[in-house]
Amino acid sequence: MSWERILQNDRPDEPLRPRIDALFTEQRENWPMLRDGEASLGQLQRKTLTSDHENIVVQVNPARRRSTLAKTDASSIAARRCFLCPDNMPIEERGVAFEGLVVMPNPFPVLPMHCTIAALEHCPQQIAGRVECLLRLAEQIGPDMAAFYNGPRCGASAPDHFHFQAALAKEIPTLRQQPETPASRSIVAASRFGRHMFVARDGELSAAASAVERAIDAMREIQGSADEPMLNLLAHHNGGLYTVILFPRRAHRPACYFATGAEQLLISPAVLEMCGILVATEAEHFERIDAKIARDIYQEVSISDADFERIASKIA
Ligand SMILES: [Zn+2]
Numbered sequence: 001m002s003w004e005r006i007l008q009n010d011r012p013d014e015p016l017r018p019r020i021d022a023l024f025t026e027q028r029e030n031w032p033m034l035r036d037g038e039a040s041l042g043q044l045q046r047k048t049l050t051s052d053h054e055n056i057v058v059q060v061n062p063a064r065r066r067s068t069l070a071k072t073d074a075s076s077i078a079a080r081r082c083f084l085c086p087d088n089m090p091i092e093e094r095g096v097a098f099e100g101l102v103v104m105p106n107p108f109p110v111l112p113m114h115c116t117i118a119a120l121e122h123c124p125q126q127i128a129g130r131v132e133c134l135l136r137l138a139e140q141i142g143p144d145m146a147a148f149y150n151g152p153r154c155g156a157s158a159p160d161h162f163h164f165q166a167a168l169a170k171e172i173p174t175l176r177q178q179p180e181t182p183a184s185r186s187i188v189a190a191s192r193f194g195r196h197m198f199v200a201r202d203g204e205l206s207a208a209a210s211a212v213e214r215a216i217d218a219m220r221e222i223q224g225s226a227d228e229p230m231l232n233l234l235a236h237h238n239g240g241l242y243t244v245i246l247f248p249r250r251a252h253r254p255a256c257y258f259a260t261g262a263e264q265l266l267i268s269p270a271v272l273e274m275c276g277i278l279v280a281t282e283a284e285h286f287e288r289i290d291a292k293i294a295r296d297i298y299q300e301v302s303i304s305d306a307d308f309e310r311i312a313s314k315i316a
Pocket residue numbers: 082083084085121122123160161
């Protein structure tokens with residue numbers, strides 16, 4: 001199998017957004033796994049938690065076990081077949097092209113219109129040189145959809161194959177509750193519900209991208225290593241403005257993920273979790289999560305207060 005088969009129905013000369021709608025229509029008809037995944041998304045139990053006047057949503061979504069429990073250490077990754085290489089994709093799977101990437105419906109969605117957007121080449125997950133591409137993607141699929149990125153050490157379940165994701169924007173809590181950005185500054189620091197974030201907003205793509213890159217550079221300086229700092233990114237384009245939310249991280253998973261028995265909560269925060277959609281794979285864990293527990297999880301995986309302050313003063 002090849003990308004040629006995956007892209008066989010695509011009309012690359014037409015705008016991206018309507019091609020994604022056509023793709024979903026075709027895939028719902030011909031791919032039972034996607035149909036079932038979307039149907040179960042509609043039935044999920046959800047609850048809203050509030051802290052600092054900000055809401056997050058917890059959902060119980062057993063179909064996400066594969067992603068939540070994914071082993072992303074180097075030897076586990078080397079031992080498995082890459083599910084973002086076309087040879088290993090289901091026979092029904094189709095996609096549409098965007099700048100060396102392929103947009104495909106995710107049959108295990110967290111949100112409606114959840115897409116995986118994989119590179120044509122099997123190459124490592126890293127954001128360097130791709131921030132502007134993420135913003136162009138957000139512009140072409142917006143304003144009703146948003147684009148996002150998980151770093152290889154904090155949420156990407158395929159750290160060996162570059163990919164973005166996308167989904168319907170209106171169900172992303174943090175996008176609805178953004179802090180104001182003064183017109184004089186393209187990036188601001190904000191802390192809410194236990195999470196630290198930098199919010200970049202600008203009408204110019206290059207200005208928004210360079211504000212984000214400046215923050216990533218400052219994170220790299222503080223960690224004192226050339227590796228990509230642990231981070232998640234969300235990008236949205238609406239009303240002529242690019243908004244990018246950067247979540248600096250210090251841990252991939254909280255201690256409760258590794259606990260056993262009554263202490264265990266299988267929560268593995270990736271970008272959508274950081275944006276206010278906590279995914280529990282087990283109903284009993286869902287029952288136990290309250291605002292305090294959610295806040296503690298966010299605090300544990302977000303960068304420390306001291307490092308956040310240092311980055312904020314570097315980019316001010
Ligand atoms: Zn691959």
